[in-house]
Amino acid sequence: MRHPSALRIFLKTIAARAYPRVVASFRNRTWVVTETLLPLIGTIAMIYVYRALHAPVRYLGFVVLGGVLLAFWQNVIWAMATQFFWDRGAGNLELFAMAPTSLAAILLGMAFGGAYVSLTRSVAVLLVASILFGISYSTAGLLPALGIFVLTICALYCLGMLLASLFLFYQREAWQLADAMQEPIYFLSGFYFPVRSLGAVVGGVGSLIPLTLGLDAIRQLVLPGTTQFIPIRWEVLAIVVQIAGYALLSQVSLRYLERRAREDARLILRST
Amino acid sequence: MDTAVETRALRRVYRSRNQEVVALDGIDLLVRRGERFGVLGPNGAGKTTLIKILVTLLLPSSGEAFVDGLDVVHQFRELRHRIAMVSGGENVGFGMLKVKEQLWMFSQFYGMPSPAARRHITELLERLGLSEAADRRVSALSSGMRQKMNLIRGLITNPRILFLDEPTVALDVGAARDVRDEVRRWMAEDPSRTVILTTHYMMEADELCDRVAIVNRGRIVAQGTPAELKQQVQQDAIVDLQLTPGSRLLDALRAVGGVAAASVAEQDGIDRFSLQLSSDAALSGVMRVVESSGRQIRGVQKREPTLEDAFVKLVGRGMAEEEQP
Numbered sequence: 253m254r255h256p257s258a259l260r261i262f263l264k265t266i267a268a269r270a271y272p273r274v275v276a277s278f279r280n281r282t283w284v285v286t287e288t289l290l291p292l293i294g295t296i297a298m299i300y301v302y303r304a305l306h307a308p309v310r311y312l313g314f315v316v317l318g319g320v321l322l323a324f325w326q327n328v329i330w331a332m333a334t335q336f337f338w339d340r341g342a343g344n345l346e347l348f349a350m351a352p353t354s355l356a357a358i359l360l361g362m363a364f365g366g367a368y369v370s371l372t373r374s375v376a377v378l379l380v381a382s383i384l385f386g387i388s389y390s391t392a393g394l395l396p397a398l399g400i401f402v403l404t405i406c407a408l409y410c411l412g413m414l415l416a417s418l419f420l421f422y423q424r425e426a427w428q429l430a431d432a433m434q435e436p437i438y439f440l441s442g443f444y445f446p447v448r449s450l451g452a453v454v455g456g457v458g459s460l461i462p463l464t465l466g467l468d469a470i471r472q473l474v475l476p477g478t479t480q481f482i483p484i485r486w487e488v489l490a491i492v493v494q495i496a497g498y499a500l501l502s503q504v505s506l507r508y509l510e511r512r513a514r515e516d517a518r519l520i521l522r523s524t
Numbered sequence: 525m526d527t528a529v530e531t532r533a534l535r536r537v538y539r540s541r542n543q544e545v546v547a548l549d550g551i552d553l554l555v556r557r558g559e560r561f562g563v564l565g566p567n568g569a570g571k572t573t574l575i576k577i578l579v580t581l582l583l584p585s586s587g588e589a590f591v592d593g594l595d596v597v598h599q600f601r602e603l604r605h606r607i608a609m610v611s612g613g614e615n616v617g618f619g620m621l622k623v624k625e626q627l628w629m630f631s632q633f634y635g636m637p638s639p640a641a642r643r644h645i646t647e648l649l650e651r652l653g654l655s656e657a658a659d660r661r662v663s664a665l666s667s668g669m670r671q672k673m674n675l676i677r678g679l680i681t682n683p684r685i686l687f688l689d690e691p692t693v694a695l696d697v698g699a700a701r702d703v704r705d706e707v708r709r710w711m712a713e714d715p716s717r718t719v720i721l722t723t724h725y726m727m728e729a730d731e732l733c734d735r736v737a738i739v740n741r742g743r744i745v746a747q748g749t750p751a752e753l754k755q756q757v758q759q760d761a762i763v764d765l766q767l768t769p770g771s772r773l774l775d776a777l778r779a780v781g782g783v784a785a786a787s788v789a790e791q792d793g794i795d796r797f798s799l800q801l802s803s804d805a806a807l808s809g810v811m812r813v814v815e816s817s818g819r820q821i822r823g824v825q826k827r828e829p830t831l832e833d834a835f836v837k838l839v840g841r842g843m844a845e846e847e848q849p
Contacts, residue, residue, distance in 0.1 A: 255605045257635075261633070261635035268630075272620070275620065279620050280620055342616055343611070350580055351633035352633075353633040514581065517582055
């Protein structure tokens with residue numbers, strides 16, 4: 253019997269699983285409020301805190317760039333890491349598992365769809381907040397910053413793929429786990445302030461999250477005067493290592509999940 | 525190769541902390557290609573576990589299972605191209621997608637070319653009377669429409685073997701009939717296709733299946749055509765007794781001499797007992813028990829045996845009855 257090639261199924265699965273995320277961003281109007289307006293208000297609130305403290309303008313830039321990457325982090329945590337858990341409850345996961353596709357392709361589809369949705373949100377935050385508060389960026393650093401941004405997003409979604417299978421092992425605690433991770437990560441990754449302020453040890457721990465180094469490098473490139481945590485080239489290298497490491501770990505974890513799931517019915521089956 | 529499904533001494537044990545539950549306890553099954561095969565059994569009998577093993581989602585604890593000639597343990601990747609499963613009460617997919625989009629999405633997980641998938645989806649939507657709902661959001665579908673859509677999801681990829689796990693559960697009469705009709709039509713299109721069906725509804729199994737296996741406590745207690753199984757109760761007199769509600773009576777009725785089997789189901793406030801009597805004379809003993817219970821008789825009918833009667837005789841209780849501890 254001839255079947256479509258594994259590569260063809262892999263690519264088609266990515267496109268198909270990304271599709272619901274993309275169309276949902278158009279069809280679900282409330283998402284415009286929850287995904288764009290509310291985070292924008294949060295970013296603006298932080299800007300007013302800095303303004304009240306008479307902080308230099310580049311601090312406002314820190315907040316805006318933090319807001320941009322925050323959109324992706326929230327998407328990874330809430331719409332990717334916990335997604336398999338919800339899919340299991342709905343019965344989707346067992347259908348994904350018994351199709352001749354791979355769970356990695358399903359996760360990549362989620363990642364592409366989620367990144368698209370987050371991109372629209374982050375562009376809105378960047379444009380509106382920058383125009384509203386007159387924040388300017390160094391044009392010389394824009395192109396390399398864009399490159400680092402792409403690398404950071406890749407590393408972030410690789411981490412999301414790893415978390416998706418890990419969260420599934422935790423079953424009912426997935427929601428609480430995501431909730432518990434939120435605030436410490438806002439703090440450790442330096443969303444609203446340069447991570448150098450945290451010191452080498454805490455900053456080093458925070459650097460396990462790809463956002464931390466990516467954000468620091470982007471700030472150094474487009475907001476002159478930013479105190480560096482570590483030199484940009486080291487940050488880029490670390491992000492590339494994270495991409496490879498998290499991608500590899502997520503594959504190992506998914507393989508383990510697929511094998512364990514056939515032994516332990518509770519992992520992916522809807523009704524057992 | 526004429527065998528669609530074969531299992532040998534198939535066993536599955538669920539383990540949790542200090543407890544072991546034997547879901548399947550040595551299932552030997554042979555389903556021929558082109559058959560509509562029913563697996564019947566009360567809740568917890570092991571039907572769903574059997575299906576999950578056959579569709580490669582679960583590993584057996586021991587024994588062997590082959591589907592379309594492939595070992596479900598080792599050749600599962602190849603097998604997944606050839607099978608599909610539709611379960612009753614499914615709420616799968618994404619509510620904001622349109623029906624045709626959701627079906628397309630699932631077809632892509634099998635690598636189907638999009639134009640062919642879309643053509644096939646349109647045909648199937650038409651056949652199941654869902655054409656007008658093609659552009660409707662999945663979240664806006666009634667349960668009957670949703671289940672028809674789920675059946676289409678199972679059919680789009682042209683599986684060689686289709687597994688239906690309680691496909692008409694909670695559907696109204698019309699929607700359940702449409703689902704059964706489509707299964708029959710799909711089978712008629714290609715005689716090599718096979719359907720494995722689990723159901724609670726005896727009438728459905730009787731109407732749809734060429735052969736059935738009755739599973740109880742993880743074992744097959746009987747196998748054959750519905751007519752062969754009914755043969756087992758052919759010599760009994762089947763009497764339906766409708767009584768007003770009251771104290772528990774089933775055990776007392778089962779203890780009456782000449783009562784081969786008995787089951788009860790409550791409907792519209794009336795207890796409907798179904799009794800299998802080895803002779804008409806046993807009826808007088810039954811009436812004495814009823815009289816002493818103080819319950820009032822609302823109706824008595826003698827009728828032809830059904831698959832449900834065969835089931836009650838083999839399993840010792842009706843589908844709807846809870847197992848006695």
